[in-house]
Amino acid sequence: MRDVAIIATAQSKHVRAASTLNEVELIQPVIHEAIEQSGIGRHDFDFTCSGSSDYLAGQPFSFVMTLDAVAAWPPIAESHVEMDGAWALYEAWVKIQTGQADTALVYSYGKSSPGDLPRVLSRMMDPYYEAPLWPTSIDFAALQARVAIADGVTSEAQMAEIANRSRNAAASNPFAQLTSSPEVADLLSSEYLAEPLRKHDCAPITDGGVAVILAAGDKAREHCTRPAWIRGIDHRADGHHINFRNLCVAPSIGIAAEKAGVGMGPVEVAELHACFTHQEPIIKAALGLDESTVVNPSGGPLAANPMMAAGLIRLVEVANRIHSGEVSRGVAHATGGHALQHNLVAVLEGEG
Template sequence: MREVAIVSYAQTPMRRDAGANNDVEMLMGTLQEALSNVGMTQKDIDFTCSGSCDYLGGAAFAFVSAVDALGAVPPIAESHVEMDAAWALYEAWLKIQCGKADTALIYGFGKSSHCALPDMLCLQLDPYAMQPLWPDSISLAALQANALLQSGKYTERDLAEVVANSRRNAKGNPKAQLKGDYTVEQLLKEPTFVSPLRKHDCCPISDGASVLIMTTREKAEKLCKRPAFITGIDHRIDAHGLGMRDLTVSTSTRIAGEKAGVHKGKVDIAELYAPFSHQELILRDALGLDPAKTKINPSGGALAGHVFMACGLDRIGAVATSIMNGEASRGVAHATSGPCLQQNLVAVLEG
């Protein structure tokens, strides 16, 4: 296996509405920032891969116009997944493993402000049996939260603690959308939104873009004092039918974590893509993380800002940044997709 390390990561601030900026305008500055961080230009990139979703913008080929931000003349080796950009990173990682590229640039972007995201996500469901009922993503998450609470594993208080931690951690993240000091008692006084979830249990809707650059060990060590090496990465999917799986656990996360080697060493930090507070608890369990030993979502996680299609890449970027800054030696990053944590990716990063 070739050793691959992350050497640069740049992110726009996460905002409820990026205003008049279109996707390309949102991306350009971030791309340039990621490249200039390591003194690179587009010509130093062997492979570019992105993640985006056409339905966010309401028109086919969102990723096509994004090519305008890349400087792709002369033409470049490039690909796209209609998935969170964490999977674009996976595709690029394979490309490097094949020896077909040394350096890859990965980006993800999304402006969820254009549409009603929870409704749009209904279209992810089985188009014959489920989608016509229009169960929105928050309602499905609430079903899962209820199952978790009913199982007796966790209480509403535990959910509120996840939120309080996220808001507190996000105070140190200049890109975060939601942050501040809240007590568990304060949060529990809030009314329920979609029972048993309160509004603060749900991630915000955010606009933004993120760019990450990774390369081989030889090159990484010349570019960066403490590159963040990807020592394990794996992704798995669970059944789509919500009745086909135990919603209180995440089997696919567990398998991906085992394959990625989460348990092979001490985990200093973990960035978990949990769009709903209760999901952080499920993911923690699936990965066997102990919050007393591992700092969970030091960036604030998805509850502090959720750029749909980039949020998973942002988790990897956040862990990489902590390692590059010397704040952590070993960390775990996680990405998810689909209703109730159906599909999951886990990466282990080490300094």
């Protein structure tokens, strides 16, 4: 295996609605910042890969227009996933492993504000049995939370504590959308959005984007004083029908964690793509994390949830803490689909 590292990162300031910016205008400054930070020439990347969704953009092949943000002339080697950017990073990592690239630019973005996001996400469901009923992402998450509470995985009080902790942690995150929280008791006295979920249990609706520069071996050391090496990365999926699995466990996370080598060393920090409070304990259990791991110091998706970017941001938040020397080993988790159906796990480490 080739050593591959995250050597530079950038994020937008995440907001509820970036109404006056189109996708190109939203992501171009972010890409520019990551490239500048890496010190690699803008025409010198061997591979470019992005993640976004036509369902959010409202038109087919919408990512082609966003290529205006990377200056795709002279022609570049480029690819796209209709998934969170964490999977674009995975594709770029594979490309580097094959030896066809030494450097890669990865970015992803989402503008959820123009539509009714929970309703748009109902289109992810099975088109025969579930999508015709138009259940929303919150409806599915609420059922998962019900199962998790019934099985003793979490409680409404613990969920409120997770919401409170996450949003208060985001006070130190300059990119976060929500940066404070009412007290737990006040959260618990608010009305249900979809039992047993209250508003604070749900990630906000966010517009934003993220960019990452990957480099292999000495190229990474040349451009970064303390690269965040990707020591393991894997992704797995459970079946997409929510009624065929126990919703309060995530077997695919467990498999990905084992393949990525999460348990091979201490996990100082973990950034988890938990868009609903009850999912954090489910993910923690599947990863095998204990109380010694700091979870979502950035605030996580509960503080900013740009669709298609929030998973890649988890890798960025861990990488940033390795770049700064704050931690030496961390785990990032990204998810796609409803109720933690498809999951990616990455182990990042610093040297020395």
